[in-house]
Amino acid sequence: MAATTNTMPAGTSRGAGRPPARAKARAGGSRRRRNAITAWLFAAPFVLIFGIFMLGPLVSSFLMSFTDFTSRDIDNPLAVGFVGLDQYAALFRNPQFLHSILNTAYFVLAGIPLTTVLALALAVALNNGITRFRTAFRVGFYTPVVTSIVAVAVVWRFILQPDGLLNLILSWVGIAGPDWLNSTTWSMPALILLAVWRNLGTLMIIFLAGLQTVPADILEAAEVDGASAWQRFMKITLPMLRPTLLLGTVLLSVGFLQFFEEPFVMTKGGPLDSTLSVSYFTFNQFGFGKYGLASAASYVLFVAIALLSLIQFRALRSKD
Amino acid sequence: MTIPETAPTIPRAQAERTTAGGTQVPASPPVPARRRRTGPRLSARRALIYAALLVAVTATLLPFAWMLLGAFKTQGELLRRPITWWPEQPTLENFVVWFTELQIGTFFLNSVVVAVFTVLGNLLFCSMVGYALAKMDFPGKRFLFLLVMVMLMVPGVVTFVPLFVLVSKLGMVSTYPALILPFLAAPMGVFLMRQFIAGIPDSLIEAARIDGAGELRTFLRIVMPLCGPPLATLGILTFLGSWNNFLWPLVVAQSEEMYTLPVALSLYSTGQNATDYGLLLAGSVLVITPIILLFVALQKYFIQGVAATGIK
Numbered sequence: 001m002a003a004t005t006n007t008m009p010a011g012t013s014r015g016a017g018r019p020p021a022r023a024k025a026r027a028g029g030s031r032r033r034r035n036a037i038t039a040w041l042f043a044a045p046f047v048l049i050f051g052i053f054m055l056g057p058l059v060s061s062f063l064m065s066f067t068d069f070t071s072r073d074i075d076n077p078l079a080v081g082f083v084g085l086d087q088y089a090a091l092f093r094n095p096q097f098l099h100s101i102l103n104t105a106y107f108v109l110a111g112i113p114l115t116t117v118l119a120l121a122l123a124v125a126l127n128n129g130i131t132r133f134r135t136a137f138r139v140g141f142y143t144p145v146v147t148s149i150v151a152v153a154v155v156w157r158f159i160l161q162p163d164g165l166l167n168l169i170l171s172w173v174g175i176a177g178p179d180w181l182n183s184t185t186w187s188m189p190a191l192i193l194l195a196v197w198r199n200l201g202t203l204m205i206i207f208l209a210g211l212q213t214v215p216a217d218i219l220e221a222a223e224v225d226g227a228s229a230w231q232r233f234m235k236i237t238l239p240m241l242r243p244t245l246l247l248g249t250v251l252l253s254v255g256f257l258q259f260f261e262e263p264f265v266m267t268k269g270g271p272l273d274s275t276l277s278v279s280y281f282t283f284n285q286f287g288f289g290k291y292g293l294a295s296a297a298s299y300v301l302f303v304a305i306a307l308l309s310l311i312q313f314r315a316l317r318s319k320d
Numbered sequence: 321m322t323i324p325e326t327a328p329t330i331p332r333a334q335a336e337r338t339t340a341g342g343t344q345v346p347a348s349p350p351v352p353a354r355r356r357r358t359g360p361r362l363s364a365r366r367a368l369i370y371a372a373l374l375v376a377v378t379a380t381l382l383p384f385a386w387m388l389l390g391a392f393k394t395q396g397e398l399l400r401r402p403i404t405w406w407p408e409q410p411t412l413e414n415f416v417v418w419f420t421e422l423q424i425g426t427f428f429l430n431s432v433v434v435a436v437f438t439v440l441g442n443l444l445f446c447s448m449v450g451y452a453l454a455k456m457d458f459p460g461k462r463f464l465f466l467l468v469m470v471m472l473m474v475p476g477v478v479t480f481v482p483l484f485v486l487v488s489k490l491g492m493v494s495t496y497p498a499l500i501l502p503f504l505a506a507p508m509g510v511f512l513m514r515q516f517i518a519g520i521p522d523s524l525i526e527a528a529r530i531d532g533a534g535e536l537r538t539f540l541r542i543v544m545p546l547c548g549p550p551l552a553t554l555g556i557l558t559f560l561g562s563w564n565n566f567l568w569p570l571v572v573a574q575s576e577e578m579y580t581l582p583v584a585l586s587l588y589s590t591g592q593n594a595t596d597y598g599l600l601l602a603g604s605v606l607v608i609t610p611i612i613l614l615f616v617a618l619q620k621y622f623i624q625g626v627a628a629t630g631i632k
Contacts (some may be wrong), residue, residue, distance in 0.1 A: 038535045040459035046449035046505040047464070052501040054471055057482035064482065074485055124374070129369035139619050141376040143384065146615045147623070148564040150582040151604035153366065154589055155387040158597055163401050197380065202479055202626055209627035258475045261566065283567075284476045292483050298478040306473055 065296035071289030080292075087296035098295065099273055100281040103188065108256045109278065111192045111199075115251055118196065119203035124252065126204075127211045138208075151256070153265035153313035157181065160190055181267055184274040191262045191275055198253070203248050210244025211237070251311045257305050384608075390601040398597045401540070413604035424606060426577055427584040434499045434569075434580060435562040441504035443551055443557045449505070450513025451539050455525055464516070471507040476567070487572055488552040498572040499580070503562065509554050517543060553625030556618060562609055581607045 040047075065087055067080040082150050091097050116118050122141060126134055146151070159165040160180040167177030178188040222232050238245075260279035269276035269284070276284075278301045285294035330556070390398060391414055392407040418424045453465055483502060492498040520543065528538040566582045573579050579587070585603045615622055 035456065036458040037462075039452045039456040042452035042456070042535070042539070043449045043464065045445040045508060049501065049505045050447070050471070050507070052486075053483060053504075054474075054479060054507070055467065056470070057479035057486065060482035060485075061478050074488055093601060108464060122373075124371050125373055129375065135372075135619070137373055138376055138623065139616060141380055142619070143612065144380060146560055146564075146611050147384075147608045148566070148582045148585075148604075149606040149610070150566055150589070151387075151425045152383065153389070154585070154597075154600045154604045155383050158390065158601070159386060164405070165382075165403060168403060197383075200380075205626045206625050229509075238485065239596070254473060258477070258478070264567075279477050283480070285375070286481050286484075294322070294477075294481050297479070298475065301475050302473075302478050304516065305475060309473060320401065 031144070061295045061298060064292055065299050066076055067292050069295070071291065073291075083292070088300070090293065091122040091296050091300065095224050096273060097281055099279075100276045100278045102256060103153055103273075104277045104279075107192060107195070108253060111195050111256050111274045112249060112252055114192065115196045115199050115203055115252060116245070119200050120245070121198070122204045122213055123207035125238070126169065127208055138205070141204055144198050145201040150265055151193075151260045153262075156194055157266060159284055166243060182271055184272050187267050187275050188270060188296075191266060194262050194266065195256070195259070199252060203252060205207070206246060206248045206251070207241070210241050212249075213244075215238045246312060246315065250309055253308055253312070254305055255300065257308065330617075339376050387601050387604050387608075389464075389598065390604045393598055395596065395598050411598075414598040415606070417599055418603060418606060421577070422584070422588070424581075424584075424603075427579050427581045427605075429580075430499075430573075430578060431563060431580040433496060434565075435559050437496075437500045438503050438562040439555050439558045441500070442506055442509045443555055444507035445505040445550070446513045446554060447517070447544065447547060448539070449510050450517050451543055453510070453514045454517040455520075455522070455543075468507045468510050472511065478573075480568075483568075484571060487531070493572055494575045494578045496578075499569055499578070500569065501557075503565070506558065507560065512554055513547070514549055516547060518545055549624070552621045556614075557625050559614075560622075561612065 062286065066082060066084060068083050068087075069080045073080050128139055130137075137212045161167075162177070162179040162182075166180070167210045170177040178186045217231055218236055222236055227235065258279050259277040260283065261282055263275040263277060264283075267281050282294050282297040282301070285291075285297060354435045388403065389407060392412070394407075394408040394409060394411050394413070397404055397408055401514045424459045428448070440553045449464075453461060455620065487493060491500075505579060524542055525538055565580075566586065570586060575582050576584075585607055586599070588603065589600050
């Protein structure tokens with residue numbers, strides 16, 4: 001928890017707080033108090049739902065990670081034993097958990113650059129390369145984002161069969177494709193392919209919006225000065241797009257670190273745990289009834305996400 | 321994190337740009353300028369870009385085409401190798417099974433009920449708290465907003481276990497409230513509404529207050545009517561999230577009459593029907609068709625929403 005609260009304060013306090021207003025509030029008296037009550041009434045429905053279904057579970061999960069809570073303790077949660085950091089120690093001695101960390105890292109390190117580069121190429125092509133059918137292309141590339149992973153998994157499992165559509169297409173160019181989902185080597189690349197396909201559209205839209213902020217007159221001036229299209233892209237567009245690029249990768253890495261649905265619907269984490277992610281490991285522990293261990297694993301993931309966001313935002317701010 | 325200061329103006333700027341039809345609405349008109357120097361070299365390059373994009377978009381949409389074609393094939397044809405493209409004897413049998421033997425009507429209704437209530441809850445509650453956070457002063461405001469921001473980063477698995485324990489203790493397993501309540505007021509929606517409402521001029525709200533309007537009246541008559549764009553964004557994104565939500569419903573909808581569409585499809589694709597590809601492909605078509613139709617009809621708002629929440 002400490003790690004997370006630290007990541008936000010600068011931005012949030014600037015946005016939400018108005019210190020002078022506080023001083024005024026003190027002077028105000030009963031009218032101020034009535035206004036505060038009104039404000040809290042406006043916030044009340046959200047605060048109730050947030051408190052019960054989000055904040056409460058977030059805190060309980062933290063507390064649970066220091067206990068030996070199992071599914072048998074649901075009826076009497078206060079009777080569980082306090083075990084300190086034992087669950088965390090057990091976690092880092094668990095070879096399956098360590099394997100899941102490596103798998104998640106593989107997925108993130110391969111998936112993010114791939115998605116980012118492809119999305120950027122598409123965004124630039126749509127923004128600068130063509131003048132017609134932009135909307136049609138945008139809709140086409142974005143369609144995978146809106147569709148249910150479960151439905152999509154059905155057809156992808158079918159396409160990825162050893163004698164399925166993908167391998168048929170590969171055979172046209174002389175490649176003998178593997179049995180994607182049943183190979184410890186190729187199952188992860190197959191899931192990365194699926195994730196890139198599903199996330200490309202979102203990132204492309206974010207980059208397209210960012211490209212609009214690159215002033216056309218600067219690009220034109222550079223063109224008049226004889227800069228080639230590639231030089232203009234590298235020297236003007238890319239540097240001006242940096243905040244958008246970093247933001248896109250932060251959003252994507254927060255999502256990719258939680259990598260779960262793709263293996264859940266495609267491979268069940270297999271074969272031989274080769275697609276078992278940290279989220280999936282956590283979900284399995286929950287299924288086995290080991291709630292304490294599951295909570296500890298989920299907090300490790302939470303801290304990793306918070307740290308990564310912090311590092312990326314620091315990098316973004318320091319160079320601006 | 322630069323979000324809070326800059327974002328308020330973006331949703332509207334973004335809205336204007338994207339509503340004006342696509343991506344090309346900068347102040348200067350670049351199109352005529354381009355036309356002038358369209359030589360043979362340039363148009364060859366442009367043709368190449370079109371060709372590349374066409375190949376890429378075909379590859380992107382191929383799985384959907386494959387799904388649709390497969391849904392009309394017989395089991396025998398689906399299992400035959402080498403694979404066939406067009407269904408040789410198109411059949412509706414796969415769809416018929418969904419509507420007769422399996423209760424797709426129930427699953428569809430469950431998905432709709434859950435999505436509609438989730439959307440309405442988010443529209444109302446997120447704008448209410450967004451208004452309080454943007455335009456009122458009250459003790460605890462900064463802390464509340466901080467909590468919302470922190471919650472945006474919390475992975476789903478962190479709250480999953482205690483949430484399930486809670487729902488079990490409340491006896492809500494396999495009920496609509498279990499499917500709806502946890503998603504009724506999403507932090508992302510609060511953030512979106514707060515950022516937009518903060519961009520509404522204070523003078524408008526002050527004027528209403530001076531005229532003697534209470535906060536509720538100001539909220540309903542002044543603020544809400546201005547919130548069309550972010551409400552559209554929020555409504556669409558919430559509907560999408562709810563319609564495709566999978567893991568939580570899978571865990572709490574434990575009786576068949578509470579299944580949502582993705583849950584039903586997922587359970588059938590691992591159960592005794594696991595190899596009935598035609599049935600599963602038809603089910604997939606039935607799950608994604610409503611959302612694709614909605615997306616194509618409202619694509620402007622979908623894309624505007626993604627851009628508004630993404631760009632800060």
